[in-house]
Amino acid sequence: MTDFEHFGPFSEWLWPRLGMRYASALGWAVEIERAAEAAGTPAVDLFFELVDEFRAEPVR
Template identity: 75%
Template sequence: MTGMAELPKPRPLHELDTVYDFLDDVRLRPSMYVRGSSVLHLQSVLYGYSVACEIHGAPAMRDFEHFGPFSEWLWPRLDMQHSSPQGWAVEIERAAEAAGNPPLDMFFHLLDEFRAERDDTLQDAPR
């Protein structure tokens, strides 16, 4: 099969350094990590990740907290003027259902946009 790009392979957990490395692995094997492709279940996994970081003294992962950077970035993209008391996972699932898209696919699409904009912002920051 020449000419086909090789798909990325999942890495062992001990090789994952950040929550984003973990999410890249979840994207490759969603059914291994997320029951029923539910964004709500993914949010619970990320909460557990955050708790584990706190317990083990690793740098805190705040991006996916209820009112964290991802949710604050998300509201305008979902045409919401204010944050949702339901949280980002519920609102992504609602938006995906309304658009007829799989919720986990929508989450990863939004995550890619969030990361790209964040990377651009970090590159543009004065040094």
């Protein structure tokens, strides 16, 4: 399994970070796009910001 699979470590980390209680059936990419749109920021910028935060945390 890689960190970025649909139910992989990144998505499990992401849901609470985006204020979601449950995993999205649409996947993490769609939810990042939605969060970016709501924040008025480019989705790719938000994605890399989140990846940096994810990688900066201690090994899970």
